[in-house]
Amino acid sequence: MGKVTGFMEYERLEEGYEPVPARLKNYKEFVIALSSDQAKQQGARCMDCGTPFCNNGCPVNNIIPDFNDLVYRGDWQNAITVLHSTNNFPEFTGRICPAPCEAACTLNVNDDAVGIKSIEHAIIDRAWLEGWVKPQPAAVKTGKRVAVVGSGPAGLAAAQQLARVGHEVTVFEKNDRVGGLLRYGIPDFKMEKSHIDRRVQQMEAEGVVFRTGVLVASLGEGSKVTNWAKETVGAEELKAQFDVVLLCGGAEQSRDLPVPGRDLAGIHFAMEFLPQQNKVNAGDKLKGQLRAEGKHVIVIGGGDTGSDCVGTSNRHGAKSVTQFELMPRPPEEEDRPLTWPYWPYKLRTSSSHEEGCEREFAIATKEFIGEKGKVTGVKTVRVEWQGGKMVEVPGSEQVLKADLVLLAMGFVSPVSPVLEAFGVGKDARGNAKASTEAQGAYATNIDKVFAAGDMRRGQSLVVWAIREGRQAARAVDEYLMGSSVLPR
Ligand SMILES: Cc1cc2nc3c(=O)[nH]c(=O)nc-3n(C[C@H](O)[C@H](O)[C@H](O)COP(=O)(O)OP(=O)(O)OC[C@H]3O[C@@H](n4cnc5c(N)ncnc54)[C@H](O)[C@@H]3O)c2cc1C
Ligand code: SF4
Structure with a gap:
């Protein structure tokens, strides 16, 4: 010790x-x-x-x-x-x-x-x-070919593990750069993107092939998820070309807020707003970037994604930033004897909150108000939680000024047409259905198609995605070779 x-x-x-x-x-x-x-x-x-x-x-x-x-x-x-x-x-x-x-x-x-x-x-x-982090190419190649769909932390971890035991791994990514939400979502001020580039170089030296700008299957009509693909590969084509397809496409379907006025200009998903700033930071020139400067910004959703919108809006020079959370304000300190060693319920103040943000708790959005087709305000009501049920407080309606509204209420599921193109079964929440236990771990109902990360477990954390990518790599290796030296 x-x-x-x-x-x-x-x-x-x-x-x-x-x-x-x-x-x-x-x-x-x-x-x-x-x-x-x-x-x-x-x-x-x-x-x-x-x-x-x-x-x-x-x-x-x-x-x-x-x-x-x-x-x-x-x-x-x-x-x-x-x-x-x-x-x-x-x-x-x-x-x-x-x-x-x-x-x-x-x-x-x-x-x-x-x-x-x-x-x-x-x-x-x-x-x-x-200089201690070096490529670890496999000494012996197996001749087996694995396609990984999605280059977020789950896809990257799986690809690295599989390449290191000698498989030929190709990562397909619809966006123009590798990294998933690490690249397009999480702001640069939380994690600069050179960290991803350095790992990509290491993985390329280990034999991993990255094909960016390639959409596997289809996202469906009018999808708003990030997509800078220039080509498409069909599900059947991929299955025919590879011995295994591992789906690590994340859970990209944002939760919407279908209240009156939702179609006014100036109301956007967080995932329309945040990736644009990541792109600009990477040196891309965007036409008509969504900007918060000089605006009253309301962020709906009290989690990490919302906090990232707060930090980005403040860097843009917003006039005011307010964040809504439906749940009541948590206690400042956790009840340690009750919660340890589990994740405690307590108020979390991020570095972005410290940079300037009004935080409103127990508040619900009733309507978006607008003039000439543009959002100008948000009509809200205070709520109370009684017996697990949300109840509106009579007479508590108010209208808050807003020129930009960012919806950051989480993600409902993976993009379902992608799973449907492979015929992959879904669980009750619309995620790819696959267990993580024993024989057949991470395998879907379709032969040689596996799933891991947010696409299997729903929107989660980077560390869970890395875990799933590593474990799925072992399951795929066992499927291909009959046994595996990769860690569980
Ligand atoms: C704004 C934001 C902030 C977050 N902050 C944190 C944080 O601070 N800490 C933390 O631990 N977690 C954070 N998370 C959660 C974390 O980023 C995710 O849980 C994690 O990235 C999931 O990894 P993944 O590899 O499963 O999927 P993703 O990272 O979502 O990657 C999936 C990739 O697959 C690609 N893809 C999808 N479908 C296709 C297709 N059909 N063809 C080709 N490519 C496809 C997508 O373009 C994407 O690049 C945050 C999430 C968001 C949205
Ligand atoms: S629980 Fe804390 S003190 Fe104990 S081994 Fe882990 S880090 Fe060390």
Whole structure:
């Protein structure tokens, strides 16, 4: 373990942030990572618990006590080996994971959790800097061909694992750049895109072929999901050309708000707004980018996607930014004895909220108000929750000014025509139906078609997508070869 008395001697250290006025001027990352010495001290706090709840709380089961100890001892090279043994892309999770491992840390029972995410961040950034992250091409090729549909974290993790055991892997991506929501969705100020480019280079050196701008099957009439495809490949064609097709297309169908006035100009899905800024940051010239400057912006939806709209609107120079949440305001502090080691219910204030945002809780949207076809306001009503049911508070209607409304109420399902083109069965929520257990894990009802990530589990987290990609790779390898050396 780190230092036997470390948890009593040292406090949890938070990563720093650039000051708000400085970071609002651009779209660059603004988190100041721990120094090597600070990370070492944080590693010293780890108690190397007999039952490491952190390891169980982490969806990829990172071997946290071991890398904490290695960092404490200054053995950074072995720390990255341990970290990479369970996670292909710690530079993604070290930046944008909400860190369920920390919620589960034993120290979190009555003290502050070990800063596990900041240690992960420090390990992987140092590993890249030192040149320790190298391609690992397979020594022997199997001659088996795998098509991965979708280049988000699930598709990337699966492709890397499969290439490393010798399969010929081609990743099909309808957008013009690789990365899924990491690329088009998550703002650059949370994660700069050079981290994805560097991994793509590594994976290409491992033999993975990326075909961007290629749509597999069809999205259906009038779909608003991101799509910069220049060609299309049919489901049957893909099945005929490859030994396995692994569907990692995400859960891109945004939840709509069909109240009166929805068709007014100025009301957009978050996923129309956010990817445009990602593109501009990448150097693309867009005609008529959706911009928030000088506007009263209302973001409907209190989650991460909504918070990303807040941060982007403030960087555009919005006049005001207000975020609505249907549920009541959560408590500032969790009830630890009740929730530990699980993800606690408490108020979460993101760095984007700190940059300037009015947050309204227990509020519902009744109608969009407009003039000359353009949105000018949102009619709202306060709500209460009685016996699990939402009840409107009489007389609480009001109209708030709005020139731009961003709908960030989550995602209902994957795009169903893609699943239908393959004949893949769906679960009750419209996700690709496949279990994650035992023989036949990640396999759909259609022979040689597998599914993983948000397309199988519904909209989730990057770390869950990486887990599913890795596990699906093992299942595909077993299907192709009869057995697999890939980790479960
Ligand atoms: C705005 C936003 C912010 C988020 N912030 C966070 C965060 O901070 N932390 C976190 O952990 N999670 C976050 N998430 C969730 C996280 O991004 C997703 O859970 C994760 O990216 C899912 O990975 P995936 O690989 O399953 O799918 P995706 O990342 O959605 O990737 C799917 C890819 O498949 C492609 N595709 C789909 N269909 C086809 C087709 N037919 N042909 C070709 N290509 C296709 C899509 O274009 C896309 O690139 C956020 C989500 C959003 C929307
Ligand atoms: S639960 Fe916390 S203290 Fe215990 S091993 Fe994990 S990180 Fe260390």
